[in-house]
Each structure stands twice: as structure tokens, then as C-alpha cells.
Amino acid sequence: LPLRLFLAVSFLAAGWDKLTDPQFFDSSAPGYIGAQLAGFAGQSPLGGFLTSVAVPNATIFGALVLAGELAIGLGALVGLFSRKAAFFGVLLSLTLWLTASWNVTPFFLGSDLPYALGWLTLLIAGAHPVLSLDGQIQKWRERQAVINEATTGETGFNPQEQAEVARRRFITVAGATVLAGAVTGVAWFKSLEDRNVSSGTATGSGTGAIGQANATSTAPATTSAPATAPTNAPSTAASNSTTAAAPATTAANSPTTAPAKPTTAPTTQVAAPAPKGVVLTPLSAIPVGSAKTFTTPGTGEPAIVIHEADGSVKAFSAICTHEGCEVGYNKSSQVLVCPCHGAQFDAKTGQVLRRPARQPLKSFQVQVDNSGNIIFVQG
Numbered sequence: 001l002p003l004r005l006f007l008a009v010s011f012l013a014a015g016w017d018k019l020t021d022p023q024f025f026d027s028s029a030p031g032y033i034g035a036q037l038a039g040f041a042g043q044s045p046l047g048g049f050l051t052s053v054a055v056p057n058a059t060i061f062g063a064l065v066l067a068g069e070l071a072i073g074l075g076a077l078v079g080l081f082s083r084k085a086a087f088f089g090v091l092l093s094l095t096l097w098l099t100a101s102w103n104v105t106p107f108f109l110g111s112d113l114p115y116a117l118g119w120l121t122l123l124i125a126g127a128h129p130v131l132s133l134d135g136q137i138q139k140w141r142e143r144q145a146v147i148n149e150a151t152t153g154e155t156g157f158n159p160q161e162q163a164e165v166a167r168r169r170f171i172t173v174a175g176a177t178v179l180a181g182a183v184t185g186v187a188w189f190k191s192l193e194d195r196n197v198s199s200g201t202a203t204g205s206g207t208g209a210i211g212q213a214n215a216t217s218t219a220p221a222t223t224s225a226p227a228t229a230p231t232n233a234p235s236t237a238a239s240n241s242t243t244a245a246a247p248a249t250t251a252a253n254s255p256t257t258a259p260a261k262p263t264t265a266p267t268t269q270v271a272a273p274a275p276k277g278v279v280l281t282p283l284s285a286i287p288v289g290s291a292k293t294f295t296t297p298g299t300g301e302p303a304i305v306i307h308e309a310d311g312s313v314k315a316f317s318a319i320c321t322h323e324g325c326e327v328g329y330n331k332s333s334q335v336l337v338c339p340c341h342g343a344q345f346d347a348k349t350g351q352v353l354r355r356p357a358r359q360p361l362k363s364f365q366v367q368v369d370n371s372g373n374i375i376f377v378q379g
């Protein structure tokens with residue numbers, strides 16, 4: 001009974017949350033179901049299905065999940081069609097595990113797998129014999145059988161029917177046990193695999209990626225200098241970076257260094273190497289303190305490029321490292337925010353500012369070329 005109530009309330013809350021979320025069906029919002037599904041697609045074993053079927057019909061899929069959660073929750077709450085509700089609860093939870101939670105490591109931090117096994121338990125056990133509508137209906141049937149026996153003399157006992165019920169119960173329990181074992185096994189092996197992968201790349205995708213971002217941030221200081229130098233007067237620095245290339249254009253932030261030699265700026269413009277890569281957008285298309293989403297050339301991964309307040313440009317994967325929703329840029333707080341569970345990331349480094357995400361966002365190397373275009377640097 002406690003498990004049934006917990007599952008029921010959780011599913012009702014999840015359905016209600018979607019129903020009252022103004023972003024869920026709004027295709028222009030970062031919390032749009034289509035954006036979430038697209039975010040899941042890149043990391044899910046059901047990625048092909050999501051991309052080709054679910055994302056193009058995102059609203060229908062969103063509505064089905066919403067209605068499913070409410071119907072399952074309601075059925076479990078009152079104990080009507082309890083086993084059917086539990087069956088669909090298993091299905092929905094496993095689907096969410098294979099999509100939304102697939103990237104959560106270790107596996108026991110994801111919520112959908114425990115939900116699936118909770119529903120599986122309810123599928124085996126059924127609802128409480130008294131505190132459920134199913135139980136009341138069963139009691140009524142039994143009373144009717146007693147009355148029938150008293151009036152007609154028929155016992156209503158059918159050995160074949162009883163054997164069939166026992167056979168179905170055995171199949172249900174055996175199937176559920178095998179399924180639970182298989183799912184737990186998959187989760188366990190995937191978790192081990194993920195740990196191997198992350199221990200092999202943690203430095204690369206964490207420190208290394210941040211290193212890339214730093215390199216990117218210094219490069220634009222050089223390449224974007226021509227754009228900023230004329231407007232900022234000779235004393236203005238485009239950045240307070242102390243990189244080797246920057247000093248030519250960036251004397252310092254302090255006005256006391258105003259008498260910067262006017263001959264240095266042209267020297268940098270000539271020397272700046274043209275970065276190689278794919279043009280994303282002109283820098284001027286992104287106002288300072290704003291961001292734009294894009295898909296990475298080649299892999300098509302959702303990503304976001306930010307024109308920082310200090311003039312530098314940063315780019316990160318837009319896929320939240322918690323459960324794969326697409327993050328958005330919050331202008332006022334200047335952080336990257338995940339609409340699903342509220343994780344926040346530093347817009348300069350991609351580091352986690354607020355859980356539940358634990359891993360930083362993947363960063364991409366971008367530069368601004370002499371024409372003022374943001375270049376997605378390859379390799």
C-alpha cells in the first residue's frame with residue numbers, strides 16, 4: 001500500500017507538472033518537449049526512434065506521456081485496474097530510463113529505474129485487498145458467488161479456472177523477475193562502462209575542455225580586437241587577459257594606462273591568424289550578454305554560443321549532463337539553466353553551479369575571425 005500510494009502520487013505530480021508547465025508544449029521555449037526529446041536522442045539507445053518518430057511528433061508524444069502519467073497515477077491511487085496501471089507504469093518508466101535517465105551515472109542516481117522496479121513489484125503483488133476498488137470489486141464478486149451457491153447449489157468452483165489463474169500468476173512473477181534481473185544487469189554494466197569512459201576522459205572533457213575554452217577566450221581577445229579597439233578608444237582593453245597576443249591590443253583596464261601606443265593595434269590586425277573551421281554566425285548577431293543555440297557541424301549536437309559581457313565568446317554543448325534536457329541561457333543571471341530539474345552551469349566555464357547535474361557541460365572551441373564571424377574550430 002505505501003509503495004502504491006507513493007508511485008501514484010509521484011505519477012500524478014509528474015503529469016500535473018507537465019500539464020501546468022507553460023513551456024512543455026511551447027516550441028519556442030527551452031523546456032519544450034520536442035527540445036527535450038532532441039536532447040535525449042543523442043545519448044539514448046532509442047535515439048533513432050526519437051529523432052525520426054518522436055521529435056517530429058513531439059506534441060503528440062508529450063500529450064501521451066502526460067495523459068499516461070495521470071491515468072496510471074489515478075488508477076494506482078484508487079486501486080482500480082491496479083495491475084494494468086502497474087504494467088503501463090513499468091513500460092513508461094523503462095522508456096524514460098532508456099531516454100531521459102540513460103546518461104545518469106552511476107545508474108542508481110537516476111529515478112526512472114527504481115520507479116520501473118516499483119511498478120514491477122506492484123504488478124506482481126496487485127493492490128491491497130481491502131483498500132482498493134479492485135479489492136472491493138473482488139469482495140463483491142465473492143459475495144455474489146456465495147449467494148449464488150446458496151440459491152442454486154452451484155459452488156462456482158472451477159478447477160480449470162483456478163489452474164489458469166495460478167498459471168498466469170506464475171508467468172507474471174517469473175517474467176517480472178527476469179525483467180528486473182535483466183534491467184538491473186544492463187544498468188550495472190552500463191554504469192561500469194560509463195565509469196571506465198569517464199575515468200579515461202574526465203581530464204580531457206573536464207580540464208581539457210576548460211583548457212580549450214580558455215584558449216578560445218584568449219584567441220578572440222586578439223581576433224576581436226579590431227572590432228573593439230576603434231570604439232573603445234586607445235586606452236580601453238577588450239579584455240583583461242594577459243595572454244601573449246592580447247597585449248598588442250589590450251593595454252589594461254585601468255585609465256592610467258591610457259597612453260597606449262596607437263601603432264600597436266594595426267600590428268595585431270595584420271598578425272592575427274585566420275582560424276580554421278565552420279562559420280557559425282557573425283559576432284554582431286549576438287548582442288553582448290546574449291547567446292544563440294546552434295547544432296555542432298558534423299555531429300549535429302545541440303549547442304549554445306555565448307557572447308560574454310567581457311566580449312569573449314564561449315560555446316558549450318546544450319545537453320544537460322544530468323538527464324539530457326536542453327539548457328538555455330539566462331541573461332539576467334548570466335548562467336546556463338536546465339529547465340528540467342533546475343541545474344545551473346557557469347556560462348564561462350561550463351562548471352556546475354547548482355545540482356542535480358554533477359558533470360560540467362562539454363565545451364567547444366570557437367574563435368572570432370578578422371571578419372567578425374564566430375568560427376566553430378574543427379579538430
Ligand code: FES
Nearest residue numbers: 320322323338341
Ligand atoms: S536534466 Fe535534470 S537538471 Fe538538467
